[in-house]
Amino acid sequence: MTQHRSDHGYEKDDVEDDEDDVLEWADQVMATVAAEVRRRRKELRWSAQDLADKCEEIGHPIPRNVIANMESGRRSNLPLVDVMVLAQALNTPPICLIYPVGYIDDVQRLPLQHPTSTLNALSWFTGEGAALGTDNDMLRYFRAHQAAEEQLRNAQGDEEYARYHAETAPNADRKAEALRTQAHAAQEAATAKSRLRRVRAFIRKDGVTPPYLWPDLAAEIDPPGTDPNTTEEIDL
Incomplete structure (x- = not known):
């Protein structure tokens, strides 16, 4: 049986008000993107034609009149692919067109919700929020993998740098200090490798190919015996 809002105490006027809120929210999102495209274009001292030419160079033409209609509010829709290409053309992340941190204080993440800070909304959109309420284990795994790789690269660089200073130290004190730094960096590298092993194991266990x-x-x-580019499950 189909349930209507009136079945749960909602009246027809309430439904119409909610629909109006949804339309208003959608218009606000599009207006925010359009305003940020215009602001960024002006910042670059580009005309609408300049931006259109750049979009065509990228491979997804957006005509000058379409850009002008979008910025003036005369365009009724804005496809995601256009947002992506416009962001690339304007040399800014696509998310910053939707949530322009620093240029707008508060935004409404979704219809029927209270406004929140633009930074909070951006974090929600990108999956960085602490309380997402969704299953995002694989996103966390891949981010942890990236962080462990960066930690390993930094530690290996520090270890190599300290090794050089230990070998070229002008006296025993400098050499001892360099050796302590080298040992600390080696421990950091070992920790990063251990993290990589654990993260990659969890990724494979879920049937996904690790980075x-x-x-x-x-x-x-x-x-x-493990092929790095497989989803072979292993015991944790």
């Missing part, structure tokens, strides 16, 4: 690792690093991180 690519260079063969020499993959040989250290992945279990013996």
